[in-house]
Amino acid sequence: DTAVSQTPKYLVTQMGNDKSIKCEQNLGHDTMYWYKQDSKKFLKIMFSYNNKELIINETVPNRFSPKSPDKAHLNLHINSLELGDSAVYFCASGQGGNYGYTFGSGTRLTVV
Amino acid sequence: DAKTTQPNSMESNEEEPVHLPCNHSTISGTDYIHWYRQLPSQGPEYVIHGLTSNVNNRMASLAIAEDRKSSTLILHRATLRDAAVYYCIHIARFQGAQKLVFGQGTRLTINP
Numbered sequence: 001d002t003a004v005s006q007t008p009k010y011l012v013t014q015m016g017n018d019k020s021i022k023c024e025q026n027l028g029h030d031t032m033y034w035y036k037q038d039s040k041k042f043l044k045i046m047f048s049y050n051n052k053e054l055i056i057n058e059t060v061p062n063r064f065s066p067k068s069p070d071k072a073h074l075n076l077h078i079n080s081l082e083l084g085d086s087a088v089y090f091c092a093s094g095q096g097g098n099y100g101y102t103f104g105s106g107t108r109l110t111v112v
Numbered sequence: 113d114a115k116t117t118q119p120n121s122m123e124s125n126e127e128e129p130v131h132l133p134c135n136h137s138t139i140s141g142t143d144y145i146h147w148y149r150q151l152p153s154q155g156p157e158y159v160i161h162g163l164t165s166n167v168n169n170r171m172a173s174l175a176i177a178e179d180r181k182s183s184t185l186i187l188h189r190a191t192l193r194d195a196a197v198y199y200c201i202h203i204a205r206f207q208g209a210q211k212l213v214f215g216q217g218t219r220l221t222i223n224p
Contacts, residue, residue: 004155033211041197043156043214055209090155097144097203097210100158 003027006091006104013081014112020077021107023091029102031055032074033092034066037106043090049074081111116200121219124190132185132218134200139180144203146212147174147185149196156199156214159185195222 004025013019025032033056034046048056049068063079078085088108094101117135124130136145144163148156160167160174162183167174173186187194197217203210 031209035214042216043199045211045213048209048211050209056211092156092212094210094212097146098161098163100146100161101148101212102158103148103155105155 003102004091004093004104006089006107008107009105010108010110012110012112015081015083017081018077018079019081019109020075021089021091021109023074023076023104025072025091025093025102027093027095027102029093029095030071031094031096032068032071033094033101034074034076035090035092035103037088037090039087047074047076078109081109083111085109086111115213116202116215118198118200118215118218120216121221123221123223125223126192127189130187130190130194130220130222132187132198132200132220133182134184135182136200136202137181139202141180143205145174145176145180145183146201146203147172148199148201148212149194150199150217151193151196159198190220190222192222192224195220 007022031050033048037043046060047066051071052068065077068074088106090106091104146161147159150156162174175184199217201212204213
């Protein structure tokens with residue numbers, strides 16, 4: 001059973017398009033995250049939701065809009081895709097500092 | 113954001129112990145120390161975490177300095193499958209939420 005699953009695994013799209021990445025966790029965690037890993041392999045937090053409520057919103061362009069329909073799901077919609085959005089996006093979930101966090105296997109987004 | 117410092121890279125031989133150091137001099141009294149690793153083309157994977165005492169699990173041991181300003185991840189007997197980037201993190205707090213702030217990590221190479 002996959003604990004944190006992301007779809008799709010790969011996404012190739014043209015500049016200016018709108019796309020979504022979906023994430024689901026079956027661990028019963030209250031908090032979910034989106035991270036971006038760029039070509040230099042640096043992992044940077046983008047958003048965090050706790051029980052469907054946005055609690056962390058780092059300096060991310062407004063073109064990125066997360067949505068959490070319930071605490072087991074956190075989707076990421078990206079409008080007007082740009083070349084610089086090309087990266088691997090990781091979803092994660094957790095239950096606080098005294099517990100390990102679980103990451104999905106990533107979505108590799110390529111904007112051409 | 114909470115900052116950790118790790119060597120960019122380390123190298124070891126198969127079946128030998130590996131000690132991966134980390135400095136986290138800005139850690140506060142209740143921040144947990146987490147270690148994750150990222151194998152090629154995979155998401156970060158939880159390894160171990162601790163607060164004050166040394167910790168052991170099936171993957172590794174974590175030795176935490178008495179002043180908590182540094183820690184060491186110990187792989188007792190490295191295998192080729194342990195080659196990965198290892199991240200030391202202390203959990204940052206932001207508006208009551210917790211987030212993992214990744215540094216550049218240590219790229220561990222295991223020689224056969």
